[in-house]
Amino acid sequence: MSPTEPMASTLLSLRHVSRSVPIAAGQALTILTDVNLEVDSGEHIGIVGRSGTGKSTLLNILGLLDAPTTGDMEFAGTPVQKISPNRAAAFRGRDIGFVFQQFNLLPGRTAVENVEAPLMYGSGREFRNRRMIAEEMLGRLGLGDRMNTKPNRLSGGEQQRVAIARSLVREPRLVLADEPTGALDVDTGVQVMEILDGITKDSGAALITITHDLAIANMASRQFSLGQGQLHPVVNGVTAEALAGGRP
């Protein structure tokens, strides 16, 4: 690599990560085995897998909601496999945004209050300007006229767009989307993913999407399939076989 060539910055790396949980005395259930993954800034990664293959466990580890049993993990060059819960919370608040299948909007709060919520844990400036920042973000997602509407009055697509706005409002470096279109119809799902993909690209954030939906997975620049606790790269797009067998 020549000195003038731009360096691809690795945002997140997992090396030989495994996760097992105790199920009975002396017995453990292995969910993830020897997972290796490198994610660069601005990259969009799609991970597919059947139910029960450990997709959510992997997402939890990537989002520092859970810790690996073994292996090494770095976030922006910082080892994070054994960080304290408070430091993990600080990373999550500052650098990671989550988009959930069921939207997980705070009930009773308006769209703008939901988007403001992460800014309550931000810097003084973010806290003071939370309303302005949240309104701007909702405007970018085409929800400028729905700011004061509560979640139960929003359509599924609108709710997910509010959730996306909320995940992006603190300008995270990594966005983790867990079945983001799972609760939406096909057309709305594609629209939502296009928005998510576009807005993360614009901000330079990495996006990792975990999904059952092949079309959604294929919107990513790199795809992986998860099967039997192992992560396999998928070449030439995800197919039904890859999803069913966990192999490319």
Add this chain to the structure above:
Amino acid sequence: MITGFAASIVEAWQELRVHKVRVLMSLIGVGVAVCALTLVVGFGDMMQKGLADEYEQQAGRDSTYTFSFQPIESDMGESEVEKVDAALKSTTERFGIRHVSAFGQIDTSISGPTGKVSATMYIVDPAFDDMRRLKVEHGRWFTEADKNNLSPALVADEDFLNEYGIDPASLPATITLPGETQSTGTVIGSVESTEYAEYGSLYVLNGQEDKVSTEVAAPTEFEMWLPPDEGKELSKQAVADLKRQLPDFDVYADRTDFASDMDESLGPVKNVLLTISVLILFMGMLGLLNISLVTIQQRIREIGIRRSFGATSRRIFFSVMMESVVATTIAGAVGVLIAVLVLKAPFVSELMFGAASSPQVPFTAVTVGMLVSVGVGALAGLIPAIVATKVRIIDAIRA
């Protein structure tokens, strides 16, 4: 740190706003309890203040000592009076005692325009009005200069003036003094009547009693208002000093104010009411705690979502605690406000203290009410806050 605190308050307020019906229901108990507690403390303090005023008018302030002087081998003649006056002057100056007054009392009868008027005549010094909380309604109280008046100055209470037929607003006025000489005195001021007195009261300056009536002897008792903390010791030292100066006199001092009786009068009632209020408060707190715990179980998902935003367990603890504190503070403020309105209500004043006047709502009651509100909120929020921090994020998000 400040941002975190402010954000917690905002979160707490949002939470209360979103769940206002639940919050309202759970806080009724706390509000009622705080109101009851404030009422008890307020009533207690007001009654104490009212009683203290009455006691102080009757027997002097906390702490008043009455010094008696009795010549051992003679009667109280002019020379004895002079000796006592000189000794008192010396002792009070030596010990820095500023509030001293003679206290003599005799029932008398005065001829008025409409007939005989019975009165209790008090022989006092100018400091007496402060010492007994006498409130001058019209005219003025005595000054030292009044001792030089040829026509004795008098202060009467309203009962006496009414019976005698003098409009207090028209003071000063001349009255005929008791005795055969039919001499006159000038009423220079009027004071409020006391409820307990059988007759009207007439105050005469010490030293002028002989000008008022030949039947009135010079006073042998003097009151001193001493600092409560050191009254006992000071009175002993004053007695010793007076005995040294007056070897031919029996000198002794007794505490004569009623302040020490106050706790005996009000203590048991206050304690019973306070116990009932604390029990009500405890029940209100249990209700709040119960609802808070159930609510936390219902809010586990929300807590998980907040943790995914970066909320630390400490922040979640503080937020849940603040919800409780903010809510009970509001409920407490409403409770205290209601209590103050009740305490200030005219019918309550009339019932408790008579129509004439009622003591101010004590600041202590308001402070106690608000502090208890905050304390109850913190206590009731503690367990739910601990439960909230124990939630596993992954389980919470999927709940």
